[in-house]
Structure formats: structure tokens, C-alpha cells
Amino acid sequence: MMSISLNQKIPVYYNFVGGEWIETKSNERIESLNPATGELISYSQKSNIKDVTETIDAVNHAFLQSDWSVNPKRRYDALLELAQKMTEKLEDLARILTMDQGKTIRESRMEIMGCIDTLKYFAGAARTVFGRSMQLEPNNFGVIVKEPIGVVGIISPWNWPALLMIRELAPALAAGNGVIVKPASLTPSISVEIFKLIAEADQFPKGIVSIITGPGSSIGAAMATSEKIDMISFTGDTSTGKSIMEMGASNIKKVALELGGKSPNVVFQDANLDKAIPVIGQSIFISAGQICMAGSRVLIHESIKEEVVSRLKQYAENLRVENGLLETADMGPLVSQNQLNIVEEYCQIGRQEGNIITGGYRLTGGDFDKGHYFAPTIIDDLPSDCRVVKEEIFGPVLSVQTFSSDEEALKLANDNSFGLSAGVWTANLNRAMKMSKEIKAGTVWINTYNKNFPEAEFGGYKQSGLGRTRGIEGLMEYCETKHIHFEME
Numbered sequence: 001m002m003s004i005s006l007n008q009k010i011p012v013y014y015n016f017v018g019g020e021w022i023e024t025k026s027n028e029r030i031e032s033l034n035p036a037t038g039e040l041i042s043y044s045q046k047s048n049i050k051d052v053t054e055t056i057d058a059v060n061h062a063f064l065q066s067d068w069s070v071n072p073k074r075r076y077d078a079l080l081e082l083a084q085k086m087t088e089k090l091e092d093l094a095r096i097l098t099m100d101q102g103k104t105i106r107e108s109r110m111e112i113m114g115c116i117d118t119l120k121y122f123a124g125a126a127r128t129v130f131g132r133s134m135q136l137e138p139n140n141f142g143v144i145v146k147e148p149i150g151v152v153g154i155i156s157p158w159n160w161p162a163l164l165m166i167r168e169l170a171p172a173l174a175a176g177n178g179v180i181v182k183p184a185s186l187t188p189s190i191s192v193e194i195f196k197l198i199a200e201a202d203q204f205p206k207g208i209v210s211i212i213t214g215p216g217s218s219i220g221a222a223m224a225t226s227e228k229i230d231m232i233s234f235t236g237d238t239s240t241g242k243s244i245m246e247m248g249a250s251n252i253k254k255v256a257l258e259l260g261g262k263s264p265n266v267v268f269q270d271a272n273l274d275k276a277i278p279v280i281g282q283s284i285f286i287s288a289g290q291i292c293m294a295g296s297r298v299l300i301h302e303s304i305k306e307e308v309v310s311r312l313k314q315y316a317e318n319l320r321v322e323n324g325l326l327e328t329a330d331m332g333p334l335v336s337q338n339q340l341n342i343v344e345e346y347c348q349i350g351r352q353e354g355n356i357i358t359g360g361y362r363l364t365g366g367d368f369d370k371g372h373y374f375a376p377t378i379i380d381d382l383p384s385d386c387r388v389v390k391e392e393i394f395g396p397v398l399s400v401q402t403f404s405s406d407e408e409a410l411k412l413a414n415d416n417s418f419g420l421s422a423g424v425w426t427a428n429l430n431r432a433m434k435m436s437k438e439i440k441a442g443t444v445w446i447n448t449y450n451k452n453f454p455e456a457e458f459g460g461y462k463q464s465g466l467g468r469t470r471g472i473e474g475l476m477e478y479c480e481t482k483h484i485h486f487e488m489e
């Protein structure tokens, strides 16, 4: 527990419950540190089970008492109002996001703009939650209606804390649900800052949307097991996702899971390397590799391996790694000391079982010593069953594998328990079609990577998830389907 004498200049974030800012019953707070400098940037509430119970009751009450679930025009207005408020605060929010998470300021702006775009898309979509009607027998009509599920718990991760919260919050609200958000304990600041804008917006009924901060293992688990929460939308680690599924079984609540990945970029001999190299480089080094769809494996046709590896090495070595607040930064620090230790451990394995082409070490000296900086890393010559090739590292580490035929490329691409995304680089349309059909992943990009849109569905095959986020399917995840049947006399 922290000392009671708080530094007055450091913001203290509260839970937002029943339309009010309140303190946790635990009287404990979480310290947030800037990953680039180690400085204390905020305190947030270390909520306990009593807080969870109170929040769930408040959201259930607002869901039953307000017109939210039956007023799509109000939901449209509310989401647009939030989009407008975020647009006005874009620069402030981007700075807070960088200090909270460590990512570069350019990436933070992109993330906040992604939130705004998502809110606008789902504002419109709120007015398109249509059903169907059908004649079933003489004198018998069926009407299929889409209804909100009820109260939804959203548990989000620390790597894209603004967008991954909004990516679920926007469709959950657009569909007419009440929502409780629990952000990751490493990055509560940006989430609560966005909730400050929700609190100022006129169109949200009091209490329909809440945020509580605190440990996943206690309050996240209490949400997942609660009988008064009808759905959990979880984005995070695959092993946590498995526990959420088990916990959700307590009341057969709906569970939507967006989990980990180990995505390949497959580079054929006819690829346009001038275009491919910077995109592949960015796909793994963006967010210092802490992104679910990171292109963390590059599979290269053996005839062009030397050229691709040497150009990727050059790309990695040219990146400026520094405090993300600097406009010149290409890559910031890792989010925490723990994440740094994990990445170091994988590089140790890579060193023993393969050949480090570049990087593989923590950056030290000067300002680097205050934060969690790691060099962009490429590792070659790894056996295909090596943990570096198989497991999600969640750091700036790219593994290299080679293939000699299309069949081998496909086999390697699918040789993984994850199936989130993939990139295919070729000028041959037939090859591109075949690969995109046969790679087991929720998104396959051809001659590009990391292109995401609120209207295009995203999600995982295999152990990368359950259900889809974004797009109309993403909206439908937050709806129940009801058949209402009329028989005429």
C-alpha cells in the first residue's frame, strides 16, 4: 500500500461509477510510472471486490432505468459527442498515452485518431442494428430482432490501451449495452482520461458506463465470474483468455476473446522489396513489438534471403530508439521492467539456438538507464521448434526462416498455435490468392501489413481468439437475437 502523503502535482485518477468519481473501498492506490524515464506520472485506484459489486449494480440500474437500450439516436449522439471531445483533446491525449505506455508520440496520435474514427463509425452503426421479418406459415410471421445483451465487462490490455478499449466500448455502447471497463494496471491513465470526456458528455445516461482500475487477478476475475455481467469482452494474453472462458462458464456468459499472435510475413522471390522491407520492419518494431499483430516471423524464399536479411538489418539499425515524446523517436521503451526481462530471456534462447543478426541486448548508458529500452533485434538460423519461433515474445524481436517452395512457405506460415494475421509479398496473383485462402489467420494482408479499419472485421483463428471485433460482425457480438412470432386469428 502506498503512503497517504501524495505528491500534489501528480494526478490522482478515480473510478467513475454511477456517473460519479469515487475512491476505492480498499483505500489503496496504484502508482503509474513513465516507461521512458521511470518517473511517477499518476495514481489510480486499486479497487477491490466491493468496488466491483457496487459498479456492476450501478450499471445494471442505469441499463434498466434509462432509455439507452431502446434509443439508437441517443447512442449515435453520445458516441459522436465523445468523438468530438477526443478530437479537441487529441494532442493532450497523445502525450498522456506516450507517457503511460512508452510508444512514440507519432504512434500515439495515430492511436487516438483510430479511436475517433472507431467512435464515428459505430455512432452511425448504432442506427443500423436491423433485424429481419419473414412469413413462416399461413397466418404466421416471424420477426427477428437484435437486442443488447445487457451489462458487458470490457477487460483491456496495456499495449494499445486507448484504441483497444474504444474498439470494444464503441460497439458495446452502439448496440445499447451498459458497460464496465477495467483497463490494464500498467496503463490506467489514458483510459481514465478518456472517461473524463465521457463524464463531460451530455448524452450518456448517468451510470450507463463505468471504469474501475485495479488488478486483473482480483477485480478482473470478479467481473468474469459475476452473475450480473452478461458478457465479457477480453483482449489480452491467450493464457488469461483461457481462464476467462472458464470463469465465464459460471453463468454461461458470452465471452469474446482477442488474444495473442505470432504472425508471419511471407516474402516470395517476386516480391517488391523496396515496398516490403520498410513495411515488414515497421510491422515488428512498431510499439517496440508490443502489438498483437506484430509481424514477428519473416519467412523468406531462399533465393532472396541474403538481400532481405541485410536490408532488414539496415532498417533495424537505422531506427532511432529514444523517449517516445521526442518527435524524432522511431521506437520507444518497453512498457515495464518485467517486459524487458521477458524479451531478454527470449534473446538468450535465440543466442544459444540461433544467430543474432542485430540487437539482442538492452540499451544502456545516459537516459537509457532510466527506462526499459531494448535494441531492435533480428535472429536467424533458429530450429523451427525453438521457443523464439513458436511463442509470442511481445517485444522487438524478429525471427527469420527460409523456404524453397510455396508448399513449404504455407506449411511454415501455419506451423503455429496462433492465427491472428499474416502478410504475403508477391507479384503473382494466383499465389497471393492461394496463400490468402490457405493461411489460417483472421486477417491476411497482400503486399501490405497492419492496415486496420473500424468497418473491417478483425480477430483470431486458432488460439488467437474467439469472435470478431470491428465491422458489423463486431457490432453483432454485442447483440442477442430474438425471434418474435405472430399468429393471426
Ligand code: NAD
Binding pocket: 155, 156, 157, 158, 159, 160, 164, 182, 183, 184, 185, 214, 215, 216, 217, 218, 219, 220, 221, 224, 235, 236, 237, 238, 240, 241, 243, 244, 257, 258, 259, 260, 261, 291, 292, 293, 392, 394, 420, 460, 464, 465
Ligand atoms: P494480460 O492477459 O496480462 O492482461 C489483459 C487484461 O486482463 C488486463 O486488464 C489485466 O489486468 C487483466 N487480467 C489479468 N489476469 C486476469 C484474470 N485472471 N482475470 C481477469 N482479468 C485478468 O495481457 P497483457 O499483457 O495486458 O496484453 C498483452 C497480450 O494481449 C498479448 O498476448 C497480446 O497479443 C494480446 N493482445 C491481443 C490483441 C488482439 O486484438 N487480438 C490486441 C492487443 C493485445
